[in-house]
Amino acid sequence: MKDEMTPRERMSAFLAGKEIDRPPCVPLILNHAARVIGEKISRFARDPAVMGAANVAAWRRYGQDLITIFTDTAVLAEAMGTQLYFPEDDVSRFKSPAVAEPEDLDRLEPPDPRSAARLGVLLEAVRRCVDEVGDEVFVSVCIPAPFSTAAAVRGTATLARDLYKHRDLARAIIDRAMVLTQGFCEAVHEAGGIPALVDPVASGSVISRKAFEEFALPGIRRIFDTVRGLGWPAILHICGRTSGIIDLMADSGAAVLSIDQITLSEAREKVGERVCLMGNVRPTETLLEGAPETVRAEALQCLEDAAGSPAGFILASGCEVPIETPPHNIDALMAAAREWRA
Amino acid sequence: MLSRLFYRARACKGETEVEKDKTCGDARRAELFADLAAAVDGMDEQGAVAAAHAVVEEGIDAYEAITGGLSKGMQTVSDKYETGVYFVPEILLCADAMYAAMDVLKPHIKARGGGGGTAVVIGVIEGDIHDIGKNIVKLMLEAAGFRIHDLGNDVPVGAFVEKAREIGSGIIAVSTLMSTTMPGMGRLIESLASAGLREDFQVMIGGGPVSASFAEKIGADAHGANAMEAVRIAAAWEEARV
Numbered sequence: 001m002k003d004e005m006t007p008r009e010r011m012s013a014f015l016a017g018k019e020i021d022r023p024p025c026v027p028l029i030l031n032h033a034a035r036v037i038g039e040k041i042s043r044f045a046r047d048p049a050v051m052g053a054a055n056v057a058a059w060r061r062y063g064q065d066l067i068t069i070f071t072d073t074a075v076l077a078e079a080m081g082t083q084l085y086f087p088e089d090d091v092s093r094f095k096s097p098a099v100a101e102p103e104d105l106d107r108l109e110p111p112d113p114r115s116a117a118r119l120g121v122l123l124e125a126v127r128r129c130v131d132e133v134g135d136e137v138f139v140s141v142c143i144p145a146p147f148s149t150a151a152a153v154r155g156t157a158t159l160a161r162d163l164y165k166h167r168d169l170a171r172a173i174i175d176r177a178m179v180l181t182q183g184f185c186e187a188v189h190e191a192g193g194i195p196a197l198v199d200p201v202a203s204g205s206v207i208s209r210k211a212f213e214e215f216a217l218p219g220i221r222r223i224f225d226t227v228r229g230l231g232w233p234a235i236l237h238i239c240g241r242t243s244g245i246i247d248l249m250a251d252s253g254a255a256v257l258s259i260d261q262i263t264l265s266e267a268r269e270k271v272g273e274r275v276c277l278m279g280n281v282r283p284t285e286t287l288l289e290g291a292p293e294t295v296r297a298e299a300l301q302c303l304e305d306a307a308g309s310p311a312g313f314i315l316a317s318g319c320e321v322p323i324e325t326p327p328h329n330i331d332a333l334m335a336a337a338r339e340w341r342a
Numbered sequence: 343m344l345s346r347l348f349y350r351a352r353a354c355k356g357e358t359e360v361e362k363d364k365t366c367g368d369a370r371r372a373e374l375f376a377d378l379a380a381a382v383d384g385m386d387e388q389g390a391v392a393a394a395h396a397v398v399e400e401g402i403d404a405y406e407a408i409t410g411g412l413s414k415g416m417q418t419v420s421d422k423y424e425t426g427v428y429f430v431p432e433i434l435l436c437a438d439a440m441y442a443a444m445d446v447l448k449p450h451i452k453a454r455g456g457g458g459g460t461a462v463v464i465g466v467i468e469g470d471i472h473d474i475g476k477n478i479v480k481l482m483l484e485a486a487g488f489r490i491h492d493l494g495n496d497v498p499v500g501a502f503v504e505k506a507r508e509i510g511s512g513i514i515a516v517s518t519l520m521s522t523t524m525p526g527m528g529r530l531i532e533s534l535a536s537a538g539l540r541e542d543f544q545v546m547i548g549g550g551p552v553s554a555s556f557a558e559k560i561g562a563d564a565h566g567a568n569a570m571e572a573v574r575i576a577a578a579w580e581e582a583r584v
């Protein structure tokens with residue numbers, strides 16, 4: 001099956017509700033992009049030339065319908081002062097929090113959303129992708145939402161305790177993260193990219209519906225006001241379990257919900273009228289460990305369950321395509337979208 | 343469902359304590375155990391510490407206060423976690439309360455001849471420092487009466503093997519949150535085999551990216567999808583050993 005549209009044409013038409021040649025397919029190729037050009041993750045994560053070249057090469061290799069630039073969920077927290085360390089060939093790890101003691105918060109200088117820590121790296125990678133292939137495919141950046149950034153500013157376990165013990169501090173950190181996130185969304189837009197939000201720490205696998213509503217949702221809403229103001233559709237990815245919060249995710253103002261551990265049938269029933277769904281071929285069991293035929297079967301099942309969802313469906317991986325995923329499994333996912341005819 | 347079975351198993355173990363309660367007629371002891379359990383379940387660190395001090399001051403057996411009070415409280419917490427009532431923040435705060443009370447009780451635990459639980463060597467595999475999940479599993483196993491050897495995070499395969507050799511037999515629980523470190527788990531199984539220790543240990547793996555099929559692939563004995571499941575598996579193994 002040959003495509004009749006470029007990914008850019010397809011996504012434009014799809015988001016405008018027009019007819020398209022086949023369902024859009026966006027495996028979340030993030031750090032795996034480094035493997036396409038044989039690079040170490042630590043170079044990919046810190047060198048804009050490598051990050052840009054890897055994402056361009058991955059797109060040329062796989063032809064997915066959206067470039068998704070991302071390396072870790074701590075980039076904004078790092079800009080706020082969190083210390084990370086970078087293993088040679090793995091994603092960054094948390095070393096020490098920007099806010100160890102509550103009073104540390106007052107000492108934080110507002111970071112420059114265009115240059116602090118690695119923010120400039122991401123922006124330069126966006127520009128490189130847009131320059132090279134932007135006329136054929138949209139380039140997005142998966143930006144950590146304020147709650148996930150706050151977790152990396154404070155340390156996840158510490159923030160978790162703060163939700164009970166230091167509620168005002170938690171709110172203050174989330175607010176600071178929110179302001180930086182807004183600025184960074186604008187910077188991504190100026191670079192020619194689409195700001196998308198990822199909020200893994202706000203997952204239903206981690207916090208309760210009540211905590212999501214109180215601490216995560218307000219920040220997501222405000223960022224999406226900014227994103228819509230810039231003229232982009234609001235895209236929200238939350239991995240792990242989301243059965244208990246998917247209605248709230250749809251309330252966030254998102255146009256697209258990228259989901260992981262929830263059946264597409266359930267998601268479609270609960271919010272399919274309101275938002276476009278995106279998902280959810282299993283990253284580890286299927287993409288990393290499965291055979292191409294397994295990937296095909298699961299992808300076709302996803303399409304079966306959700307291709308007719310009222311507000312639309314994008315075939316995708318449930319979460320990040322694991323770094324060492326065999327390339328032929330990603331090809332099999334793309335091929336399933338081309339094979340599908342509604 | 344399995345959780346019910348496990349709970350029943352625990353409740354049976356506790357029956358002798360209940361019997362003693364009756365024969366001693368010590369309603370106060372039962373009351374303090376209930377206070378400990380309620381404080382843990384209620385994320386009440388101060389309440390847990392106060393009840394633990396009362397246990398010590400009134401000369402009540404500290405070990406029984408852990409198994410009959412703190413452990414029961416954590417079992418309720420586990421059930422709430424499994425049924426989606428509690429999440430990570432709640433688990434952490436319950437754990438804080440439990441550990442605070444445990445710190446008070448620990449120095450007063452009398453040595454028990456040969457009674458201890460099965461040894462569990464636990465750690466996050468080399469290359470990963472994410473240890474919240476591991477700590478929750480550790481906590482649950484500890485509450486369930488296992489003897490824990492916590493190797494921490496970013497643990498080289500060799501360190502697991504060395505500890506295994508030292509303790510002779512038991513369970514090894516190893517976790518990771520990162521797909522890149524998963525091969526280390528396979529190497530651990532191989533190293534245990536070449537050290538002649540594979541038959542003496544049951545190995546379970548856990549953490550975000552690993553799965554039952556991966557466990558099977560590398561020859562681990564089980565995959566614990568969450569903390570509760572890890573405890574259930576370990577309890578089943580322990581029972582099979584006895």
